[in-house]
Amino acid sequence: MSKKPLSQNEEMTDINISPLIDMVFILLIFFIVTTVFVEEQGVMADKPEPSGKPLTETKTLIITVSGTGQILHENREVGVAGVGALVRQFAAKNRSTEPETVILEIADKSQSGLVVRVIDEVQVAGGRASLTPKS
Amino acid sequence: MKNRKSLIPSEELTDINISPLIDMVFILLIFFIVTTVFVEEPGVEVEKPRAITSIDLQKNSVLIAITSSGQVIYGGREIGIAGVRGVVARLTQKENLPVILQADERADGGVLLKVIYEAKLANAQVYISADKL
Numbered sequence: 001m002s003k004k005p006l007s008q009n010e011e012m013t014d015i016n017i018s019p020l021i022d023m024v025f026i027l028l029i030f031f032i033v034t035t036v037f038v039e040e041q042g043v044m045a046d047k048p049e050p051s052g053k054p055l056t057e058t059k060t061l062i063i064t065v066s067g068t069g070q071i072l073h074e075n076r077e078v079g080v081a082g083v084g085a086l087v088r089q090f091a092a093k094n095r096s097t098e099p100e101t102v103i104l105e106i107a108d109k110s111q112s113g114l115v116v117r118v119i120d121e122v123q124v125a126g127g128r129a130s131l132t133p134k135s
Numbered sequence: 136m137k138n139r140k141s142l143i144p145s146e147e148l149t150d151i152n153i154s155p156l157i158d159m160v161f162i163l164l165i166f167f168i169v170t171t172v173f174v175e176e177p178g179v180e181v182e183k184p185r186a187i188t189s190i191d192l193q194k195n196s197v198l199i200a201i202t203s204s205g206q207v208i209y210g211g212r213e214i215g216i217a218g219v220r221g222v223v224a225r226l227t228q229k230e231n232l233p234v235i236l237q238a239d240e241r242a243d244g245g246v247l248l249k250v251i252y253e254a255k256l257a258n259a260q261v262y263i264s265a266d267k268l
Contacts, residue, residue, distance in 0.1 A: 017157075021153075021157055021160070024157070024160055024161060024164055025160060027164055027168075028160055028163055028164045028167065031164065031167030031168055031171055032163075032167055034171055034173070035167055035170060035171045036174075036176075037170075038174075038194070039191060039194075040191075040192040040194070040196065040198075040235050040262075040264055041189040041190065041191055041192060041264070041265060041266060041267050042186075042189050042190070042192050042235055042236075042262040042263050042264040042265050043186050043188060043189050043190070043262065043263050043265050044190075044260075044261075044262055044263075045236070045251045045261040045262060045263045046261075047251065047252060047255055065244060106244045106245065106247070106248045107244065107245065108243065108244070108245035109243060109244070109245065110243070110244035110245065111240065111241055111242070111243075111244060112184070112201070112238040112239065112240065112241075112242040112243065112244050112246075112247040112263075113184040113239075113240030113241065113242075114244070115244045115247065115263075116184040116186055116238075116240075116263055116265050117184065117186070119186070119263070120186035120187055120188050120189075120265070123187075123188040124187055124188055131248055131251060132248075133245070133248055133249075
């Protein structure tokens with residue numbers, strides 16, 4: 001006899017959780033729908049840091065990406081494939097331990113795909129590309 | 136009395152225990168809440184260049200697209216080169232977000248450079264999007 005009121009009392013304390021579950025499901029669906037799993041990959045785009053020292057051509061490697069799709073170094077066509085060799089050669093001459101900063105002069109009407117390829121070549125050769133407009 | 140007693144246990148048996156389901160739903164919910172970032176996509180299709188040295192970039196970033204016709208697009212709207220600085224400055228004032236430029240392979244390098252400089256003026260770290268080879 002004493003058992004009956006106890007069990008009734010237990011049923012009373014049961015909270016109805018179905019609205020909570022409904023809400024959680026709605027939130028879950030919202031987050032599933034809005035989630036996008038994009039992995040962006042890319043290369044760093046840098047510009048030369050302003051320093052007091054003037055850029056002397058003997059100290060910094062300057063490579064030009066022309067509007068006609070040519071890669072030039074001191075007015076000589078080197079091509080994309082020649083960039084890496086140029087950077088390594090320059091780093092060896094300078095005997096520098098830190099990554100060599102290479103100035104890339106980008107002309108108007110050049111293709112950005114080519115620019116990225118040159119940046120890539122410079123980084124493969126252990127340099128750091130710094131972009132500047134071609135005056 | 137006898138009839139009633141046998142009915143009640145039978146009803147209790149048909150009740151499926153849904154607590155593991157709810158636990159699982161909660162775990163999924165937490166997972167999706169944690170992994171969601173609300174990045175505004177430019178909404179244009181660009182042909183990305185490829186690079187060997189391309190690195191994985193932060194998901195939470197400012198995405199700006201440059202199309203082959205030289206349009207600069209953020210969040211589905213053309214903002215132009217002049218609009219880059221304002222957009223980047225506004226979005227990076229709370230937290231230091233990097234700017235990722237989705238430049239088309241055939242986009243003008245001059246435009247790309249101007250956009251990089253504008254974003255740099257707003258004190259942002261700039262990356263050019265490139266698929267890993």
